[in-house]
Amino acid sequence: MGRNTRKRRTPPVAKAIAAAAALALGGGGLLWANFHASAHEPDQRAWGGDRTKAATAQVATVSCPDVGQRLTNVPDAARQGVARELAGLDRQIAEAYARLAATRDAQAKDPGFVRNAIVGPLGEKRAATIDRIRIGIQRAGGSFDNALAQLAPCTTRSTDRTDAGGGQQNGDGQQDNGGRQGGGIGGQAGNGPVAADFVDITKVAPNVQGRPRRTANASTGTFTTRCGVNANKNHNTDNVIVAPGVTNGAHHLHDYVGNQKVDAFAGDRTFLQGGTSCENPGDLSSYYWPVVRVQDGTRDFDQNADGGGKEGNAGRILTPVQAEIKYVGSPAAKVVAMPRFLRIITGDAKTTTNGLANANAHWSCTGFENRVQLTERYPVCPQGSKVVRSFAFQSCWDGRNTDSANHRTHVAFADPASGVCPNGFKAIPQLTMRLVYAVPPPVIRNGRVQNAYAVDGFPEQLHKPATDHDDFISVTRNGLAGRIADCLNRGRNCA
Template identity: 75%
Template sequence: MGRNTRKRRTPLATKAIAASAALALGGGGLIWANFYASAHESNNSAQNQTKAAAAQVATISCPDVGQKLTNVPASAQRGVAAELANLDKQVTEAYARLASTRQAQTNDASFVQNSIIGPLKEKRAATIDRIRLDVQRVGGRFDSSLAQLAACTTMTADQTNQTNADGQDNTGQQQNGDQQQNGDQQQNGDQQQGSNGQAGNGPTAADFVDITKVTQNVQAKPQNTGNASTGTFTTKCGVNANKNFNTDNVIVAPGVTNGAHHLHDYVGNQKVNAFSSNQTFLQGGTSCQNKNDLSSYYWPVVRIQDGTQDFDQNKDGGGKEGNVGKILTPVQAQIKYVGSPAGKVVAMPQFLRIITGDAKTTTNGLANANAHWSCTGFEDKVQLTTQYPICPQGSNVVRTFAFQNCWDGQNIDSANHRSHVAFADPASGVCGNGFKAIPQLTMRLVYKITPPTIENGVVKNAYAVDGFPDQLHKAATDHDDFISVTTGGLANKIANCINSGQRCQ
């Protein structure tokens, strides 16, 4: 696949934490508030034990078919993307049914399997077969083993935390030696996880850590060679103060409304939605000060779960899918391109797409995780992947992203949206497998957030990144999206600035 396969040990995350009932919501949020409700009803002791056991089914885990599709003919890609979006929709609907049928689950031990998991497998099998037909219809080859990915399982609360804690089985992406995370710490003991989070699907107390109690874990960057490209290019595109939002993802699900199932902030290009094309990108206008930068920079919003509801509380991708709370606008959004310690960079090709991180790490594991959470004053000491930081008073929450910095030299995208780009070797900064170094896009988003508190195993005033509802708003699911669109020779100017060691904007 052309990706750097060198692995690192992931951080140790927390074990499951105690929690009680979810906060009640109005409108579309009610389904999520009732997520664990049956676990807290009381009749007799035996019945309570049964209900508690049922409540342990925290989410649905389905194999990520899209990551296995590495070679889809160009003429089939749009149809395949639509079917992959159908798979996401099916999981979302099944998770909603899981969340709203807790009483039925306590009364019938086979309810989840017979009424949710079984029918979901049938739908997924039919969708995967349609993907096969799309590929074979245009002469492509389809791996028949993908049919085995139709079956899904359930995950308990303990298992969702273990997915993010198992440093042996799950590995994180390489980030050119930049901020490897191995310091996420345990907190608050081994009590049973419950329905923390305003929407009932997370985050929980286990998803937070006091950053002042985390051991320093930021690793040194590779040494520059004599041929290093040491310049930087900064583009100022604002913080989405004009509230340009949607729940689409034109890279992963072109032509599919609400293909992301969560809300994105957009800066840069101002006409990006599921139906955008390369031509519309060129006509989209930009929030960037440099009007030749028509690139699209977009990321999941962060919300405060303090009981406040936002404009999308009853909408798809918002409250109807477990993304609730007040949407925060970053107080700073820095977009900077940096060079390679090993040599010169080549200009990014027009319309290059890059996704960094993985929105589905709760069920996929951490192989493609690239989340960086920290606090101002701690960024050069501590970076977290699997937990959100609780920052000290006067310190702000920081999300940073370091995108893949090696390109295959040919493709602006790939079937799984990963194979055409890779991270350089973290020790040397060298691109492998014939890949070429490109300017590395880095982003730093700063949020002013009142520090959450944890009381009796329950997190108060939590914050969380938007995500697919079955992913439970885990910190590791953070991700970022980019489409390179430039005019006036800007792509070459960025590369030349970096190669010459200048500081440009």
């Protein structure tokens, strides 16, 4: 791992266009299942002043409708082809964002440049891709909603609509004035985060809600599985759930614990042969999440790689000091065992452009988890406290499918007030995860952040905290899935 402490360099996001042309209760009081439904934290300002805005409403990012979330009925025979086309849409957006970041001078000279040279051509590419999706679905005997063709056009978001401030970091982790080196919007790679993405957690009012009251039929046990913190640095930028067969389908780097043979080309048979980092050899499940980086000017191993520095994921990768994985029961029902190969994604990697409907990010600090959970801000923790990322996965299953076309409709969250699953869904063990990091506290000076930390993400999502998400593939053997459910139903605490 090298360091660059003097030389000012071109943001890696800008380099990406050249490459394109030549993306509960776990530990300290995590609420059981309903983070997705709870009110998001108040609009806290970064301490020391109001949000930073650019002097002019500079275009910050491209915003495209998420086609994948609208696809709810894709024939099995068409799913892999459709997944490849959806990954192509993500690649097109990443390339368009890279061009946006690399052409600030041209944009300043020509008000129509973004529309004519970036957003317009992007919409045309997307229209062709969506039509290929239509053809694939119809050839497999499925029906296609022609309204999806209207999702091809994209728009832009300006800095004043994304909380983006002017300026970017140089190799020392200090901020340059906005406009230099292409006029980034903050961050070591010029694509965030910014000062307004952080808040002093000691100044946030308590916002954690209580759990639903347990019924007589509640499953009150817990089952903990110990799988390590990815100390062996098992990383890749694939996403086998969303983009099977597509290298760099995530456009950001993941930590993997549990199953050790997970990449874009892995299948169910691979998972059964993959080995595991978990202490229980029957737990071959894959638990994976985007890495967290400190933007202190350090250039990590993937500084020149797709999904890494070339796509705006820059800085020093942090390994969690703790990774607690726990299954908990339902306050309203007994649980059924998870089916083998069940896939669940919680949260939304694209909330910057999709909005918060599927957000399930929860950031806090040790000592504050029972009081404060943040979705739209990264916490700045007091001395002696560590940063915590928490996840509470969907805990209701449709009883039939291990995945769905949009990777969401086969599972659901329970009702936040009662804990009851929707009609037609069964309660399953709820996966909760708690990741703890020793993060050097960022510093806000004059409305700008120095030595920020941020979660990896798609380049156009600007490293917003709400984009945090987590992925899971349930793979067990030797009857482990049944033992987990039995443990919860009997009210035991197992490991």
